[in-house]
Amino acid sequence: MATVTEKFARPQVRQTQCFIGGEWVPAASGKTFETVHPATEEVVAEVAEGDKADIDAAVKAARAQFDGGEWSRMDARDRGILMSKFADLLEEEADELAALETLDNGKPIRDSRGADIPLVIDCIRYYAGWADKIQGATIPVRGEYFTYTRREPVGVVGQIIPWNFPALMVAWKWGPALAAGCTIVMKPAEQTPLTCLRMARLAQKAGIPDGVINVVPGFGPTAGAALVKHPGVDKIAFTGEGSTAKIIQREALETMKRVTFELGGKSPNIVLADADLDAAVEGAHFGLYFNQGQCCCAGSRLFVQEKMYDEFIDRLKAKNHERKLGDPFDPETEQGPQVDKAQFDKILKYIEYGKQDGAKLVTGGKRHGDEGFYIEPTLFAGVTDDMRIATDEIFGPVLSVLKFKDVDEIARRANATNFGLAAAVWSRDIAKAHRLASRLRAGTVWINCYDVFDAGAPFGGFKESGLGRELGEAGLQAYTETKTVTVSL
Ligand code: NAD
Numbered sequence: 001m002a003t004v005t006e007k008f009a010r011p012q013v014r015q016t017q018c019f020i021g022g023e024w025v026p027a028a029s030g031k032t033f034e035t036v037h038p039a040t041e042e043v044v045a046e047v048a049e050g051d052k053a054d055i056d057a058a059v060k061a062a063r064a065q066f067d068g069g070e071w072s073r074m075d076a077r078d079r080g081i082l083m084s085k086f087a088d089l090l091e092e093e094a095d096e097l098a099a100l101e102t103l104d105n106g107k108p109i110r111d112s113r114g115a116d117i118p119l120v121i122d123c124i125r126y127y128a129g130w131a132d133k134i135q136g137a138t139i140p141v142r143g144e145y146f147t148y149t150r151r152e153p154v155g156v157v158g159q160i161i162p163w164n165f166p167a168l169m170v171a172w173k174w175g176p177a178l179a180a181g182c183t184i185v186m187k188p189a190e191q192t193p194l195t196c197l198r199m200a201r202l203a204q205k206a207g208i209p210d211g212v213i214n215v216v217p218g219f220g221p222t223a224g225a226a227l228v229k230h231p232g233v234d235k236i237a238f239t240g241e242g243s244t245a246k247i248i249q250r251e252a253l254e255t256m257k258r259v260t261f262e263l264g265g266k267s268p269n270i271v272l273a274d275a276d277l278d279a280a281v282e283g284a285h286f287g288l289y290f291n292q293g294q295c296c297c298a299g300s301r302l303f304v305q306e307k308m309y310d311e312f313i314d315r316l317k318a319k320n321h322e323r324k325l326g327d328p329f330d331p332e333t334e335q336g337p338q339v340d341k342a343q344f345d346k347i348l349k350y351i352e353y354g355k356q357d358g359a360k361l362v363t364g365g366k367r368h369g370d371e372g373f374y375i376e377p378t379l380f381a382g383v384t385d386d387m388r389i390a391t392d393e394i395f396g397p398v399l400s401v402l403k404f405k406d407v408d409e410i411a412r413r414a415n416a417t418n419f420g421l422a423a424a425v426w427s428r429d430i431a432k433a434h435r436l437a438s439r440l441r442a443g444t445v446w447i448n449c450y451d452v453f454d455a456g457a458p459f460g461g462f463k464e465s466g467l468g469r470e471l472g473e474a475g476l477q478a479y480t481e482t483k484t485v486t487v488s489l
């Protein structure tokens with residue numbers, strides 16, 4: 001990933017309207033909503049507030065491209081070439097995109113420029129390579145028949161994303177959908193619509209035909225719900241809260257839409273006593289505090305084997321004291337503000353729960369500074385499984401550290417949750433780590449590392465953490481239908 005050394009200037013916001021059928025248009029209602037820079041609480045843009053009428057227009061444009069439009073007739077290889085061009089343009093504008101992401105979300109520029117945007121480019125490039133490699137199979141059947149399968153695009157897809165990795169979520173959704181030959185109506189999160197809109201402009205510049213990608217900013221219960229209910233949409237791909245996914249699942253059932261869900265987690269990060277202490281401390285710190293703790297896969301239940309526990313807490317405490325909070329445009333800043341006031345309040349409430357439930361506050365526990373939604377890196381020791389800070393997804397810089405005795409105990413306790421998104425194991429005994437990994441009910445297990453993502457590696461949740469997978473070939477297949485063709489010989 002790229003290293004950032006310069007201070008970035010605050011960017012100009014250019015796109016704030018809906019992007020429908022290749023045109024920039026205001027919301028049909030004329031309404032707008034504000035987005036705020038979370039470090040200063042200043043309004044940075046007035047954005048079109050799309051609703052049902054805008055979703056209708058966007059679905060119509062996407063439908064026209066899918067049902068016989070230029071996109072549907074384009075060779076798969078040419079689709080891939082346009083996607084590669086799109087990736088090149090994203091690379092050319094990487095600085096500007098990263099600055100816009102930092103403005104809208106508040107994440108430090110060292111992360112947006114160093115990690116998020118490079119991963120965005122990589123994801124689009126990865127899926128560009130897949131466009132002409134989507135293959136079916138020939139099937140041996142009884143009788144004088146020849147049977148084969150085709151993988152065909154699922155159709156018009158509605159994509160609804162959250163605010164924690166705004167541009168990266170766009171790439172995870174657009175990459176496989178475009179490669180498969182689908183057309184798109186996206187509703188970005190109301191807190192962070194700006195990079196998505198900018199990316200739509202770059203997709204158009206790359207030559208992706210108008211109407212293939214449509215973006216309708218707006219709110220969940222209005223624009224989001226209209227997309228989910230729309231009979232012209234074949235699939236909903238959603239990332240966000242489990243409670244929202246359940247509403248969507250019920251609505252989508254009416255028209256039998258395909259759904260994929262990437263939801264929350266309370267991921268166990270397990271440190272065995274034979275782990276490399278330096279690496280495990282680094283991984284535990286990074287695994288939780290990265291992105292202000294606003295990661296679905298955050299290692300928010302840190303289990304440390306009892307022999308190493310006290311030293312581990314001391315080391316984590318020292319690291320938290322060194323952590324640099326500040327202006328997210330400064331390359332030295334490691335931690336920025338939370339995305340908005342609602343998240344900020346929710347996190348502070350959980351910190352109070354931690355104290356009330358009897359956990360020991362080791363670092364942090366309060367607001368940092370008096371401007372912006374900053375919260376100190378917070379560390380709780382002496383946490384037990386039943387405390388609210390150990391059961392609920394907090395989505396903030398609050399690390400709960402729990403103690404365990406042996407491997408059987410930790411396999412049981414780590415799985416004692418309705419979530420199942422990610423987990424990690426730290427040990428020098430690699431065979432033991434593999435055995436433990438096989439017992440963990442999670443879609444991703446990292447061994448001696450944390451938050452390692454690659455466009456080729458599938459990601460998604462067991463249990464209530466999701467349905468289906470994103471990334472890799474599995475993520476691509478989720479945008480296709482299988483058609484079986486049988487020929488009488
Ligand atoms: P959220 O569910 O409130 O919102 C996500 C998106 O859904 C937003 O665009 C929102 O406008 C929209 N939405 C809200 N209500 C809707 C409705 N009734 N119909 C249609 N759309 C609706 O989630 P959030 O608070 O923005 O995001 C945080 C959550 O997302 C956390 O739980 C986190 O774990 C999860 N998340 C998961 C992953 C993953 O890959 N598994 C990645 C990022 C975030």
